[in-house]
Amino acid sequence: MTLTTATAVMFQAADPASGPGLLANILPFLLIIVVFYFLLIRPQQQARKKHQEMVSAVRRGDTVVTAGGMIGKVTKVVEGTDEVMVELAEGVQVKVIKATLSDVRSKTEPAEKQ
Template sequence: MLNKFAAATVTFVGLSLPALAQAAPAAAGPGILTQVMFFLPLILIFYFLLIRPQQQRAKKHRAMIEAVKRGDNVVTSGGLIGKVSKVGETEVTVELAENVRVRVIKAMIVEVRGKTEPVAAND
């Protein structure tokens, strides 16, 4: 009985394999032009919303740092506010209080307030 069952199974499997192999042709995917047309707007959106504004901010920051001069009031990335007393190539010496000077890397300057900006009153 087992031999007849095994023979029937082999026969069934042997006959069904060619039918499975010829089931249906694979559907053709979208062409390369369709894929490019889909991704092109996404790339443009990323460029105009993310990349370009970040490049413009970096350009303004670089110009601001290059224009730092002695006597300017600056704000560092750590929140310290002081007056520039010496400008080097990559570093700036900032006077935070009387006889308190620190060296700051130019890239860590967040804002240049200038000499003539009035100080807010503490009312």
């Protein structure tokens, strides 16, 4: 076999029917995307939704934990904003953004409407 014949054989186009189809090439990427969705993205969305519900339900008297680890009691929910006043110690009140609350430890019962 001469050099030109060898290079001609190497560069011959393969038969399109002999190779894997388009679906076989894309299938592994689709599977990876589905696995990432169910193992990473969906649980994060659910956790974010649960946290937003918890934060929006905070009211006066609840014991909360801030993202910084401080535990306090909600003394006032500032209407129209995303802030609450938290009493950390007797006479020590701080204004906290609701989104930075990491946990509501004890919830107060809603007041009965009369």
